[in-house]
Amino acid sequence: MVEITVHEQACRGCEICVDVCPTKVFELDSQQRLCTVKHAEDCIACLSCAYLCPSGALSHSNYHSVRNFYRDLKFCAKMEKFL
Amino acid sequence: MDELLDTRASLQETMKFLGAIASGIEEAIGESANSISYLAGKRLGMKLSENVAQTDDIEKALGAVSKVLVDNSCLWHFETFMPHDRKELIRHTEQGEELMLVFRDCMIRQSLFTFGHHQKGSLCNMMFGFFSGALQNIMGCDSTLEIDHAGENACLKRLTLHRKPAEQIPVKRKGPKR
Numbered sequence: 001m002v003e004i005t006v007h008e009q010a011c012r013g014c015e016i017c018v019d020v021c022p023t024k025v026f027e028l029d030s031q032q033r034l035c036t037v038k039h040a041e042d043c044i045a046c047l048s049c050a051y052l053c054p055s056g057a058l059s060h061s062n063y064h065s066v067r068n069f070y071r072d073l074k075f076c077a078k079m080e081k082f083l
Numbered sequence: 084m085d086e087l088l089d090t091r092a093s094l095q096e097t098m099k100f101l102g103a104i105a106s107g108i109e110e111a112i113g114e115s116a117n118s119i120s121y122l123a124g125k126r127l128g129m130k131l132s133e134n135v136a137q138t139d140d141i142e143k144a145l146g147a148v149s150k151v152l153v154d155n156s157c158l159w160h161f162e163t164f165m166p167h168d169r170k171e172l173i174r175h176t177e178q179g180e181e182l183m184l185v186f187r188d189c190m191i192r193q194s195l196f197t198f199g200h201h202q203k204g205s206l207c208n209m210m211f212g213f214f215s216g217a218l219q220n221i222m223g224c225d226s227t228l229e230i231d232h233a234g235e236n237a238c239l240k241r242l243t244l245h246r247k248p249a250e251q252i253p254v255k256r257k258g259p260k261r
Binding site for chain 1: 164166167185187188189192193231232234235236237238239
């Protein structure tokens with residue numbers, strides 16, 4: 001399962017992560033003005049929240065990172081037949 | 084090794100070319116670009132799945148589509164997704180049977196990023212076409228693949244199968260001959 005870490009000192013409670021998440025993983029703690037991870041099990045690791053967070057307060061671990069296949073030599077060998 | 088590096092350079096150029104085509108046709112012909120990509124994908128889907136066994140089971144059909152992609156070295160891996168608040172994977176709606184799919188490795192996304200092009204454009208319709216063509220062959224019904232969210236590392240899509248509810252066929256009973 002994807003592990004999401006919210007760096008509380010960095011989070012400003014802007015709610016961008018809450019708005020952008022397609023699976024509603026985050027929730028805003030209105031008292032502390034911090035985003036909290038409510039349903040980590042629903043995270044699909046699209047990483048949109050981490051890319052958009054203005055203060056870089058979110059980080060993910062234990063997820064499948066997409067293959068940058070144009071730099072992958074093995075995949076290039078496979079793709080040879082299409083070229 | 085030199086050959087492989089040449090291949091890599093060719094692949095990168097192909098990807099840039101693909102992105103440039105997508106960008107160009109969108110500007111030149113507008114929304115019709117979506118139809119072109121869709122039809123190209125549909126043709127590919129129908130062609131690659133022509134020998135796949137037919138089934139009525141959605142999960143088996145998706146497994147078959149996934150196998151078709153893997154067998155043809157297509158980097159379009161996907162998996163089904165069920166949010167915590169959903170009781171079942173397949174939801175029955177007015178439009179048909181609906182389920183969510185997560186796409187992780189996607190060669191179109193990589194092509195778009197290589198070119199610096201935005202997501203959810205005409206090229207993304209190629210996958211919609213591919214599913215439509217493949218599922219037409221495997222399940223014999225129309226389908227729609229909508230993009231709910233296009234992310235940097237994964238996309239969330241909604242697959243709807245437009246199947247008519249099973250028609251109730253009246254049982255014919257043999258009556259006494261008159």
